Amino acid sequence: MSSMTFGRYSFRNTFIHNLDARNKIFLMLLFMVGIFFQFNMWSTALIMSGVYIVILLALMLISRVSLWSLIKSLGGLWMLVIFLMIIYIFVPTNNPKLPVAFTIGSLEVHWDAFCQAGYIVMRLILMISLTMILTSTTKPMDMTYAFEWYMTPLKPIRFPVHEIAMTLSIALRFIPTLLDETERIMKAQASRGVDFNHGGIFKRFGAIIALIIPLFVSALERSEELANAMIVRGYDPRAKRTRYRLLRFSWRDIIAFLFIGGIFAGIIVMFVFDRKNPIDIVEFFFHVKGF
Amino acid sequence: MSKLEIKNLSFSYDGSNKVIDDISFSVEKGTFVSVLGHNGSGKSTLAKLIVGLLDKAGGQIFFNDVEITEKNLKDLQTKTSLIFQNPDNQFIGSTVEDDIAFGLENRCFPHDQMQAEVERFADSVNMLDHLKKEPINLSGGQKQRIALAGALILRPEILILDEATSMLDPKGKSTVRKVIDRIHKENKELTIISITHDIDEALLSDKVLILNKGKLVKEGKPQDILRDESALLEVKLDMPFVYKIEKELKEIGINSNAETIDQLVEDIWASK
Ligand SMILES: Nc1ncnc2c1ncn2[C@@H]1O[C@H](COP(=O)(O)OP(=O)(O)O)[C@@H](O)[C@H]1O
Ligand SMILES: [Mg+2]
Numbered sequence: 001m002s003s004m005t006f007g008r009y010s011f012r013n014t015f016i017h018n019l020d021a022r023n024k025i026f027l028m029l030l031f032m033v034g035i036f037f038q039f040n041m042w043s044t045a046l047i048m049s050g051v052y053i054v055i056l057l058a059l060m061l062i063s064r065v066s067l068w069s070l071i072k073s074l075g076g077l078w079m080l081v082i083f084l085m086i087i088y089i090f091v092p093t094n095n096p097k098l099p100v101a102f103t104i105g106s107l108e109v110h111w112d113a114f115c116q117a118g119y120i121v122m123r124l125i126l127m128i129s130l131t132m133i134l135t136s137t138t139k140p141m142d143m144t145y146a147f148e149w150y151m152t153p154l155k156p157i158r159f160p161v162h163e164i165a166m167t168l169s170i171a172l173r174f175i176p177t178l179l180d181e182t183e184r185i186m187k188a189q190a191s192r193g194v195d196f197n198h199g200g201i202f203k204r205f206g207a208i209i210a211l212i213i214p215l216f217v218s219a220l221e222r223s224e225e226l227a228n229a230m231i232v233r234g235y236d237p238r239a240k241r242t243r244y245r246l247l248r249f250s251w252r253d254i255i256a257f258l259f260i261g262g263i264f265a266g267i268i269v270m271f272v273f274d275r276k277n278p279i280d281i282v283e284f285f286f287h288v289k290g291f
Numbered sequence: 292m293s294k295l296e297i298k299n300l301s302f303s304y305d306g307s308n309k310v311i312d313d314i315s316f317s318v319e320k321g322t323f324v325s326v327l328g329h330n331g332s333g334k335s336t337l338a339k340l341i342v343g344l345l346d347k348a349g350g351q352i353f354f355n356d357v358e359i360t361e362k363n364l365k366d367l368q369t370k371t372s373l374i375f376q377n378p379d380n381q382f383i384g385s386t387v388e389d390d391i392a393f394g395l396e397n398r399c400f401p402h403d404q405m406q407a408e409v410e411r412f413a414d415s416v417n418m419l420d421h422l423k424k425e426p427i428n429l430s431g432g433q434k435q436r437i438a439l440a441g442a443l444i445l446r447p448e449i450l451i452l453d454e455a456t457s458m459l460d461p462k463g464k465s466t467v468r469k470v471i472d473r474i475h476k477e478n479k480e481l482t483i484i485s486i487t488h489d490i491d492e493a494l495l496s497d498k499v500l501i502l503n504k505g506k507l508v509k510e511g512k513p514q515d516i517l518r519d520e521s522a523l524l525e526v527k528l529d530m531p532f533v534y535k536i537e538k539e540l541k542e543i544g545i546n547s548n549a550e551t552i553d554q555l556v557e558d559i560w561a562s563k
Binding site: 009011140141169172177180221222225226228229230231232234239240241242244246 | 339344369372373375377379381382383385386388392393394396397398399400401402405406409423424425427441442445
């Protein structure tokens with residue numbers, strides 16, 4: 001399952017890999033919130049999108065996450081892009097700022113529709129890419145530790161924070177194993193004549209069943225054995241445990257915090273500026289009219 | 292004094308079919324015991340009963356001459372360890388080092404000494420260079436060696452291997468076996484109970500137990516038990532390779548009572 005390799009943690013010694021997972025999660029969410037600020041003027045949105053993409057590329061460069069594998073794994077998004085285009089074309093834009101692109105009967109389709117769809121898709125891609133940078137630079141174990149840390153306030157009300165974190169980390173640990181297993185079962189079933197790629201909806205449904213049932217059985221068996229292995233090694237979810245891995249806030253985290261914090265502040269400034277005096281920045285600075 | 296003594300042990304999953312039926316045997320400290328028996332004879336169940344994963348229905352278990360009851364069950368559990376057959380299903384941590392440390396975390400081992408301990412045990416199974424690797428990037432043999440390190444780091448007194456090499460390719464089998472051999476040699480106190488299908492491996496152990504349909508049908512030195520081909524056939528087991536060759540040789544007039552291939556080769560040379 002090569003399309004799943006992107007976003008899977010891989011060990012590298014980079015600045016981003018070495019950040020504290022708690023910090024990384026927080027900063028990623030902060031940046032995502034920033035990305036979702038809506039601007040009045042298309043030119044501002046365009047410029048900000050450019051800035052976001054530059055930042056994203058920089059983050060990918062620093063974390064040595066490959067751009068090619070990102071593009072490959074985003075390939076499946078084109079359906080969504082077409083879907084959004086259709087929606088935005090047929091839903092009339094209120095107070096359009098751009099000229100009419102074409103008309104269908106009495107419906108005037110403004111360039112705004114395309115901008116809006118493109119803007120949404122761009123933000124979606126940014127979100128997915130950021131999440132993938134997070135998951136491919138953070139050990140699943142660290143991620144669940146961070147999760148547990150954020151949920152600590154819930155411990156006194158007996159919310160099973162540790163149990164959830166442990167379940168999560170085991171689930172993450174077993175994803176690749178189960179993917180391999182899926183592939184193996186598909187091959188085995190294909191050799192028995194099950195066709196996963198052709199046929200009508202019923203035939204395909206049958207093929208999926210032929211995949212799901214053995215997968216489910218094997219997952220149950222695995223979980224039983226895994227539980228036994230954990231008990232044998234002295235695991236008790238309610239007992240006190242020490243930790244092999246400790247999350248540590250270092251100077252890197254301060255730098256990262258200041259960097260993303262600064263970007264977020266910049267976005268806010270732009271946002272307020274854009275609301276108060278919606279001027280066309282492109283026209284204002286570059287004297288190019290009509291965008 | 293025995294390390295482990297089992298008296299009239301029985302167990303059933305459903306309350307009627309006895310999967311373990313009135314089994315008694317003892318295991319001496321520091322010995323290597325092989326448990327043989329075809330599929331479904333109750334070997335895994337026996338292992339789970341010894342480490343306390345299952346509750347016995349009847350009989351007694353003595354550990355260091357102390358009977359195990361509900362009260363001291365924890366003592367037994369902390370001093371026994373079990374390695375399972377499937378390398379994937381006992382890899383708990385997300386990386387090699389996390390997995391080796393898992394047991395230490397459960398025992399509240401101090402954080403500042405963990406790293407050194409993990410490295411030491413990774414080294415003892417020849418996996419020190421792979422600490423940061425994820426299970427998906429390891430071979431079955433490597434995963435089983437990590438399982439060994441994760442078990443041994445808790446300093447068990449009894450280590451049970453439940454067909455620990457049966458899912459491995461020949462290379463994986465031999466690397467894991469070498470590690471087990473070395474651990475046994477270096478660790479005179481450690482008692483190892485190995486459940487296996489490999490009769491040649493059993494020949495090298497101090498004692499052999501043969502299970503059939505939940506009953507203990509044979510117990511004794513491998514040299515005594517594993518020569519009896521008809522008795523072995525009755526429980527669907529094969530004779531060790533060396534003994535098979537000896538039997539064939541006898542038919543052409545070469546007599547040998549060798550226990551190893553090397554010895555056998557010498558005997559053949561001498562008969563020329
Ligand atoms: N969890 C279980 N529930 C019910 N029956 C089981 C369970 N595990 C094993 N058995 C049954 O117990 C018998 C002995 O199994 P097992 O101890 O796994 O044998 P072995 O390890 O020698 O192959 C088999 O008949 C098996 O079907
Ligand atoms: Mg078994």
